[in-house]
Amino acid sequence: MATACCPPASALDEAAWQEAERIAGTALAKRPARVVGHLRWFLAALPWLSLLVAGRPFGRLSLARRVEVLRRLERSPVAALRRGVWGLRTLAFLAVYGRPGMREMLGWSPDPGGWSGHVPADLVRPTPSRGTPALRLVP
């Protein structure tokens, strides 16, 4: 499920998976019961939904077919199904991209120094705006 939503999950080793699961668990513990309940319901329904949509339970589908099933559910006229996919994929993103080191891998290294911080010099040098002929200002 996580890999179908978030392909970088396939590269996680055992320790990284544990970390991802910990992050997801911590996040879920802070969600209202209503939200967690909906996710649970969706996960429980997924094998049956998959049977309906793809003729096999979710767990027995290839990765590409899993993605396809989730895509179909994501476009479903039933809002609860769309929300189910959205909730699960968001949790997967949180677990995978929320791990230490991931943000740097993606190229995000925020620095309180801002312009004078870590960003390579050719990128940071602010150049004059090519800009608007007559600058319009919001009052």
Place this chain on the structure above:
Amino acid sequence: MSAWDVIVIGSGAGGGTVAAALAPLAEAGRRVLVVERGPRLGVAHARPDELASADAFYAGAGAAFTEDGTIALATGQVLGGSTALSTGVAVGPSGAVIDGWRVPGLPGADIEARAAAMVRDAGAAYPHDATLNENNRLFEEGALRAGFSPERMRLLVRGCRGAGVCHLGCPNDAVLGTHALQLPRAAAAGVRIVTRARAVAIAPQQVVVRVTADEGWPAGDHVLTAPCIVLAAGAIETTGLLLRGGFGGALPRLGRGVTCHPAHVVVAEHPRAITNAVGHPTAYRVDRTTEDGYVLEPCFSSPLVTARNLTGFGPEHAQVLAAYPRLQMLRVTARDRAADGNRVVLDRDGEAIVRYRLAPSVRDALVAGQRAAARVAFGAGAVRVHVPAADPPRLDRHDMDALDRRISAALELPGRVSLSATQPLGGAAMSRGPRDGVTDAHGRVHGAPWLRIADGSLCPDSPGVHPVLTIMALAERVADAVRDDLPALAGAAPAVA
């Protein structure tokens, strides 16, 4: 039990402004208290962290949603409220819009004048050319090429170094939220501020405050009394406190008419790395509210927020995120209008929650805004644009001529597209009387003169995208009335044991 003259619940745009405006009372020896649910921000982030900030500074640990789970609601739960996490965009209120609310005794010109004075006082300024990053420049260039008229916006910031992490709490304390401007002034005048303290119940001239890990007071429940209590806990929580307090019986419109300015993020991929994560995120806007109901702006968010904001999943989603240093981001915000069905209600646990449905006009505005955003991004040289209401969301340059077909209202399906809102308003609106709203033009709750409201919940309708100055100006008027009314209220207050 401890006795105060005025208790202000919440320290954001509304509460912080009231606290500062009541400073003369504190200087004159009156006991004024601000009760804030969140912690102090501090300049704590040598290393900005998405998960830690969401957890520490946002309501619902950064994962609050509308009742049906389709719109993420981000509001600050920290000293200074949402203003402490804002980008500091300061858009003056429109007197005409406020006059259109038809609240007796609320002249739009007065709100305009107060907001203008606040802007002067804070020293809000237009960002200089030299501080603009490419995410902003590309917005301007693309907007001009697409035939729009971009305008530069004034910012409530001081000493911005362009750390680019406003939404995590500025590590340089550059955002001039109430935590930086109004609350320090109030504290210097003797206003007491207690943090990590949640008002859980209100009764006539009494409030129960639950203090957790403390920054001043012992943990546990505290019963506080005051002849005047000002609710400024934000549109959702203020309305929730009133509903829990049983005010709904006498005030049938309590909770109704909520607006939130739902927004999409459109993400564009450029062929080269651009300056995006460094620099102030939002210096421009294209305002199409009158014609099409939306505002378009540059924005930029950290990877986790970006991952959530993107619609879809799987390999395409991962490819967009992998292009992070090359991404340009644009926010499409709809100016929704107050509708009866959109309201704050209490859930099974008694917590306030927003019941909200996208009106067809809002959906159309969001779709029009996404088409415009795609045109702006392609106009700025993007090679691909990721648009929520397209299926698949990825559009290439060769799709440029088919934007109206590819980006469609039929695909703007709640739950499928990622929607977020940072500006919930209404729920305890100003009105003529108790049948059509909750307070008068000075935030006095109809039928409960000891109780005042001074935050975004006062707005009977959307004041326009970027409401902070409007809320502050309204709150200042509320504080004026508190100062005027206090002697009479104190005279009528029951003696405290």
